[in-house]
Amino acid sequence: MKKRIAIFASGSGSNAQKLMEHFKRSNEIEISLVLTNNADAYVLQRADNFEIPTHVFDKNEFYKTEEVIDLLKNLEIDFIVLAGFLWLIPKSLINAYPGRIVNIHPALLPKFGGKGMYGDHVHNAVMAAGEAEGGITIHYVDENYDEGEYIYQARYRIDKNDNLEMVKFKGQQLEHQHYPRVVETIVKKIKK
Numbered sequence: 001m002k003k004r005i006a007i008f009a010s011g012s013g014s015n016a017q018k019l020m021e022h023f024k025r026s027n028e029i030e031i032s033l034v035l036t037n038n039a040d041a042y043v044l045q046r047a048d049n050f051e052i053p054t055h056v057f058d059k060n061e062f063y064k065t066e067e068v069i070d071l072l073k074n075l076e077i078d079f080i081v082l083a084g085f086l087w088l089i090p091k092s093l094i095n096a097y098p099g100r101i102v103n104i105h106p107a108l109l110p111k112f113g114g115k116g117m118y119g120d121h122v123h124n125a126v127m128a129a130g131e132a133e134g135g136i137t138i139h140y141v142d143e144n145y146d147e148g149e150y151i152y153q154a155r156y157r158i159d160k161n162d163n164l165e166m167v168k169f170k171g172q173q174l175e176h177q178h179y180p181r182v183v184e185t186i187v188k189k190i191k192k
């Protein structure tokens with residue numbers, strides 16, 4: 001039986017798209033579910049296009065009940081990938097999937113991480129700091145924002161004429177290039 005991944009995303013889902021494309025023809029791994037806290041998230045449309053089931057939850061369900069965990073267990077999900085998911089993962093979910101939740105962050109952690117540091121906020125902070133390079137970090141998830149063990153980092157150069165769009169583009173290219181590959185390597189090693 002294939003190993004089953006659930007993706008959590010809050011927005012556009014371009015990384016989710018790359019993951020869905022990457023595993024579409026895999027014999028070993030599949031994206032089995034896409035979850036979001038945002039009923040308007042474009043990632044829901046992307047999941048529909050791949051005929052992948054979706055689930056929308058609210059704060060109460062996520063933090064005050066075990067419904068999301070029950071759903072993941074009922075669907076025999078083996079691994080969780082956060083792809084632009086903006087809420088903190090509750091301890092109960094981390095305990096249910098120990099060492100089996102990863103996140104991607106659009107900066108070279110530990111710089112430019114923590115609460116409120118997501119998407120354009122991160123790129124703006126990187127530029128405001130006058131950094132000569134930016135990057136991405138793929139890491140395991142614990143109960144704190146952006147603090148789990150690092151798995152992979154990649155860097156890009158920031159030229160002095162780069163604007164927000166260019167920096168964002170360079171980061172996104174790296175994310176799309178590496179996230180599916182890194183997830184595949186990890187998921188291949190876990191036991192079903």
Ligand code: GAR
Nearest residue numbers: 012013014015084104105106118119
């Ligand atoms: C990605 O750049 C990801 O690194 C970032 O959100 C973006 C989602 O884009 N995540 C964080 O900032 C987490 N702190 P996408 O919806 O197009 O994949």
